[in-house]
Amino acid sequence: MNISSLDVRAGACSRCDIRDRAICGAMSMEELVALRRISHTRKFDAGSTILVAEEPATFFANVVSGVVKLNQVSSDGRQQIVGLLFPSDFLGRAFVRSNPYFAQAATDVVACVYRYDSFEKLLRDHPALEHRLFERTLNDLDAARDWMFVLGRKKAREKVASFLHLIASRYAALDAGCKEHPSETNHARFTLPLSRSDIADFLGLTIETVSRQLTHLKNDGVIHLLSTHDILVPDLRRLEGGSQGKHQAVA
């Protein structure tokens, strides 16, 4: 079996937008073929549930487009979003069959889905794949801990600013992956993938507070609201500065 025939069998993967950023990026052509054999594309409508908490998961997935939220829900109805997954992010908890959180499509989502058992087997057989997943998990852990600071120590205005900064950064990273320009611009324009309600659940606030802080940021000229979900940030540094964040310039 030669390289070109493998390339054909790897099929769409070779042309996948997110391939080099996702876990599949580390894989050899052979491995990619194996991965593709156990995968298929699947769409989820905005708002639909992808994985139910505390129930045996039936698959792992890579987000191809759209945004997935990981939701922690208490019995009395309180919600906290504990993670956001963007294109190229990995969804699923290895080595434990039961999924710890509700995974829900925040927007329309396209995902590359892997059957659970097959993927775990692949993980055992291909240390490079497990290693790649490990590195992602470490990044997820860092991100979660960074967010703990936001939740525990930032004020409402700073929380909202941090959220906007996060969205801008993630989208910028995606663009950087596609186009070949470093894009060290200080402005950003994007469409919010979350509703006010979701933002509130991500920041540990209420809808009303989120809405108020957005109008404050708008009135201060830190952001422009092109429409409810379309935001223009003229100067990203003002978002960080206004958010009194971790890496604020020393006075």
Added chain:
Amino acid sequence: MNISSLDVRAGACSRCDIRDRAICGAMSMEELVALRRISHTRKFDAGSTILVAEEPATFFANVVSGVVKLNQVSSDGRQQIVGLLFPSDFLGRAFVRSNPYFAQAATDVVACVYRYDSFEKLLRDHPALEHRLFERTLNDLDAARDWMFVLGRKKAREKVASFLHLIASRYAALDAGCKEHPSETNHARFTLPLSRSDIADFLGLTIETVSRQLTHLKNDGVIHLLSTHDILVPDLRRLEGGSQGKHQAVA
């Protein structure tokens, strides 16, 4: 080289209290010898800094006794504890030389310390070790996300209750590891490893609020304060119930 001579060279590891719970637990006698060669025991006084944030780490470590706090500090002095390490927990961020958080001894700490480069090499050579570390990282991630719910959605009283419950659970787990009784008791007694100030930084509160909530819990009979740092919990379920937590009994 026979087993018994290996056993001798593994030395103290064979008798280590936390061995079967720490990453070393998965290792063969051969691997243990290799690990021991690059390790040594080190003590840290309460309050001393173990690893500085944003600086190249020089070692990894296993906590043998005491408690380590991982602190996230902003330039304007706000602090958030993003992780607590108990005996058998692993300290250090693999694959990235710079350490993301301040690691500080909350109590007097004894740790089993590994030279950075040597440990990374060991990691490359022993997939089982990396796998074990991966599983721990996944658990850390789950713990961090669970705590995000506490920080974002729980009230002060519930936060304090959650904290006490966490401490009780961790200590119970340690005891279970030592003695051979399942200890499904509903009461607990323990010494707080953190000052009120640390607890506040862990819960995203102020010292005063922590103190007030502790006296409320005391007045309600949920806890008894034997001394400032010694706590008796007559019924652990009341801690969870009173904390309005995730797994509250449905009314």
Added chain:
DNA sequence: CGCACATTTGATATATGTCAATTTAGGTGG
């Protein structure tokens, strides 16, 4: 065009933070 839903805005309540004063505890030296 109109309905349902999301978002904004306003008025008020309340939990937690802030500031300040005691009380308690722990550690050191006489």
Added chain:
DNA sequence: CCACCTAAATTGACATATATCAAATGTGCG
């Protein structure tokens, strides 16, 4: 061993950020 001294913890009075409740406005969809 006790007394003192400092830091930690508690308690109180008050300020304020955010939640709650309620209404109005805006938006997308059939």
